[in-house]
Amino acid sequence: xxRHHSPLLATGLAIALSLSDDTGQDKAAGRIQLFPAGxxxxxxxxxxxxxxxxxxSWRLTAQDAEAVIAHWQRTATPLVVDYEHQTQLAAQxxxxxxxxxxxxxxxxxxxxxxxAGVDWTDKARAHIRAGEYRYISPVFAFDRQSGAVLxxxxxxxxxxxxxxxxxxxxxxxxxxxxxxxxQILAALGLxxxxxxxxxxxxxxxxxxxxxxxxxxxxxxxxPQKFVAMATFSAVQKEAAQLRDExxxxxxxxxxxxxxxxxxxxxxxxxxxxxxxxxxxxxxxxAPDALKAFLATQPPVQALTGTQTGGKTPAGDKPGTVSLTAxxxxxCERLGLTHEEFIEARQATKEE
Numbered sequence: 316x317x318r319h320h321s322p323l324l325a326t327g328l329a330i331a332l333s334l335s336d337d338t339g340q341d342k343a344a345g346r347i348q349l350f351p352a353g354x355x356x357x358x359x360x361x362x363x364x365x366x367x368x369x370x371x372s373w374r375l376t377a378q379d380a381e382a383v384i385a386h387w388q389r390t391a392t393p394l395v396v397d398y399e400h401q402t403q404l405a406a407q408x409x410x411x412x413x414x415x416x417x418x419x420x421x422x423x424x425x426x427x428x429x430x431a432g433v434d435w436t437d438k439a440r441a442h443i444r445a446g447e448y449r450y451i452s453p454v455f456a457f458d459r460q461s462g463a464v465l466x467x468x469x470x471x472x473x474x475x476x477x478x479x480x481x482x483x484x485x486x487x488x489x490x491x492x493x494x495x496x497x498q499i500l501a502a503l504g505l506x507x508x509x510x511x512x513x514x515x516x517x518x519x520x521x522x523x524x525x526x527x528x529x530x531x532x533x534x535x536x537x538p539q540k541f542v543a544m545a546t547f548s549a550v551q552k553e554a555a556q557l558r559d560e561x562x563x564x565x566x567x568x569x570x571x572x573x574x575x576x577x578x579x580x581x582x583x584x585x586x587x588x589x590x591x592x593x594x595x596x597x598x599x600x601a602p603d604a605l606k607a608f609l610a611t612q613p614p615v616q617a618l619t620g621t622q623t624g625g626k627t628p629a630g631d632k633p634g635t636v637s638l639t640a641x642x643x644x645x646c647e648r649l650g651l652t653h654e655e656f657i658e659a660r661q662a663t664k665e666e
Contacts (some may be wrong), residue, residue: 322564345434345435346430346431346432346433346434347433347451347470348427348428348429348430348431348433348451349421349428349429349430349431349451349453349467349470350373350375350380350428350429350455350464351375351427351428352375352424352425352426352427352428353374353375353376354372354373354374354462355372355373355375356371356372356373362457362462367459368459368462369459369460370457370459370460370462371462372462372464373457373463373464373466374461374462374463375428375463375464376463377423377425378429379425379463379464379465380423380429380464381422381466382465382466382653383429383455383465383467384422384423384429386466386467387418387421387466387467393417393418393419394417394418394467394468394469394470395414395416395417395418395469395470396414396415396416396417396418396433396435396439396451396469396470396471396472396585397412397413397414397415397469397470397471397472398413398415398448398471398472398473398474399456399458399471399473399660400452400471401413401471402469402471403454403469406598413436413438414436414473415435415436415438415439415442415448415472416433416434416436416439417433417434418431418432418433418467418470419431419432419433419434420432421467429464430560431470439472442472443472446617448472448473448474449474450472450473450474450475451470451471451472451473452470452471452472452473452475453467453468453469454467454468454469454470454534455467455468456468471591496514499514500514503517503518503521504517505517534542536546551633557564565601565623566599566600566602569598569599569602570595570598570599570602573598573602573603573606574595574598574606576605576606576609577591577594577595577598580594580609580612582649583614583615584614584615584620584640584644585609585612585613585614585615586609586612587641587644588641589641594608615644615647638653638656642660
């Protein structure tokens, strides 16, 4: 793909035809001048009055011509010479665009310009011999900054000269800006050296991916892979209820299993009648916490049996009030003697 230092424009010029060929025969010439050598501009001000163009004139040097010829040689499709640029206008006016001839060669003549060999159709030869067409209008791309001619696009027979006193005439074809290929290639992720085929392939791939994504988005979801949101929410709610029920049953089972542990703790003093309800409640809500509590509580001897083996304590007198197991447990916890506890209890009752 061609690389240029600045954006391009394409335009056309009208250049006078010679009406005799190299043999001097009375027939349309097979060789035409496309561009003059050096700098040139149109009478209507082009290229200086074109939007976005800094160049005030076009330019064609031997070096420029060499690049134009090299590009033409790499072009597989022959360049057409038509009538009044109908090839470009056919899409707008719907009229046929017959060829007047085909460019067969390009040649630079120092001091004169760029010439082309043309294989004219019989109809075009007749028009030229009859003087019905006298000028050639090449369509070409040029550099916005320098005005250098970069490549030939096509040409046309026309009757609208614009420059006096020389073979070149003014543009007869409305200029158009070429697509900014450098930016397009960059957007496609392609190097600047990529050709049009690579760009087209990349665009085709993008379109296929877009169409595939659109088709997938519009397709009905696979019921084996997707479920409706309402169904999904209902399943989630049911699963949460089941988890709660399982947790409740598990706690109840653990509480039942701890029932024997609670009874044993009541007998050995690790629990009292006052803490029984608390232990049973904890067994349902946090059985592990109750297990840990019971494991850390030492049995209380006063609650597991009498210290005198069931006999009346030596210091007790007949009629003396005995302490219950719970009261004995409290005495031991608080460091009170039996008498001190009884006195405190009696004082509480009197109050």
